[in-house]
Amino acid sequence: MADHLPILQVILPLIAAPLCLLVRHALACWLIATLVSWLCLAIAVLLLHQVLDGGTIRYQLGNWVAPWGIEYVVDRLNGFILVIVAAIGAVVAPYALRSIDSELPERQIGLFYVMYLLCLAGLLGITITGDAFNVFVFLEISSLSSYALISMGRHRKALHAAYQYLVMGTIGATFFLIGVGLLYMMTGTLNMADLADQLKPLAGSRIVLAAFGFIVVGMGLKLAVFPLHLWLPNAYAHAPSTVSVFLAGTATKVSLYVVLRFIFTVFGFEFSFVNQPLGPALLVLAIAGIVVCSLVAIYQDNVKRLLAWSSVAQIGYMLLGLSFATAIGLQAGLLHMFNHAIIKAGLFLAMGCVFLRLGSCRIEAIAGVGRQMPWTMMGFLLCGLSLIGVPPTAGFVSKWYLVLAALEKGWWPVAALIVLTSLLAVVYVWKVVEVAWFRDPPGTAGRIGEAPLAMLVPLWIMVGANLWFGLETSGNVDVARAAATALMGAVQ
């Protein structure tokens, strides 16, 4: 059993999805989805443990030997990402019960869990596989199900957002497919480890360079790197609350993982950063993204849209860490990836609670909600502080490492910029907090109660995680360091 954990990680949600489709009963589907999400988290944690103790796990599917058969590989980097994805899934599933019940028509609820499980299976599959084409297949499983999930939003704008995401996401995935095709043309293999070996003598090839461009740009679209982010704000703003939580915590993180895997493991550090100017290019895009999107976030009048714009800005911080091309920079980027997952999940969870009671996330609608839903808005405030990077929260730790990485490089203007742009986060978080606590509720509104416990508990688990990983930093910092040094290992 323990030998087969890598395949169980993916196959469990993949089998549970059609099972839900057959059952269709809302509560039964919810039970299946929750159980499977928790099992996935348990498997992910076990896998990470095995990897940290015993080194990389290689699992040959159907016993077909590696370069020919498909291989699942778990190392420190993707073991870490698997835990992030599975943990967000495990927190979202119980939350979905009340939230989805109030936002979707009865007949769609069973289908929602089918799509959720498929999306989870796709994201875990992208992370665990060691085969380049397999990444594309899982990428499309998760993308197609997330288009459907987003389109379930209550407002008709959700349909338009899902359509836009479908067009841009498909272009991104097709770019990735072209890149993989070019690599196959040059090497005749799809296995990532084998690709890495075969590409070494081909570093000067123009076709390999084209493949590199297609893969980085294609995944950049899915990752919402600054000028390619246009699909994200609408998609997150109009999706059902649970979907916003899940996608904000997982989808872009997994895309970033694919970028890391390709630029470090497949193409190699030297090809990506020494032969190509990837570092400066990412630096410019990251800084532009952080500044522009934080400013745009300030002017939003819908809190979910505000958080979505802030997500694009935060992706900039992760890329900034990567663009330093040092072990500590990479570690900071990975840490921010983890921390941003729990921060944004927490913020969107709080907004889901507000939406349940008010039916709106517009700024003027939430006036005075802080006094009526104190636990929810307290959770929002604490996660908001973490987003800004106030000690002792998780957000502080990753920003601290980012500043350290910038100083190590001697780029003090970048370090100053990280601190200054955090002030922009203060402005948009404060905008929400001020309205929620210091304004009187609109006269027409009746008295509303606190969110149900089934939604508050997941929210406070995330808040707790934000505080825990702000104080007790040894766990995730060490894993991120181990993953970063493993990626950089070949060069140092």
Added chain:
Amino acid sequence: MWESFLGLYNYWIVILLMMAGFYIVMSRHNLVKKLIGLSIFQSSVFLFYISVGKVADGTAPIIEEGISSYSNPLPHVLILTAIVVGVATTSLGLALVVRLKEAYGTIEEDEINEMDAAD
């Protein structure tokens, strides 16, 4: 020069289709036309993979006496998967367009944007 240019004609077709499809996706405002562009764009990649698998003078990959040189079947199998994905994407996209038409009464993106901005 001309030999190698014409010898690679399938790749020129791939590039032509790819650019045509990509241009349609970006320039058209009609939601159905956009999806048609997207389909052409994806189809060009299918052709590309099939071209990659072709071995000069090779036959179909069937084990039979007297056959020594055959095309690489792997890219063909890969692209079967991608074709399925392409069909799924197009059908999901069209389903969304149907719902958009019901909700907005139009499939022109500019008009939808105007209505979105209004509320």
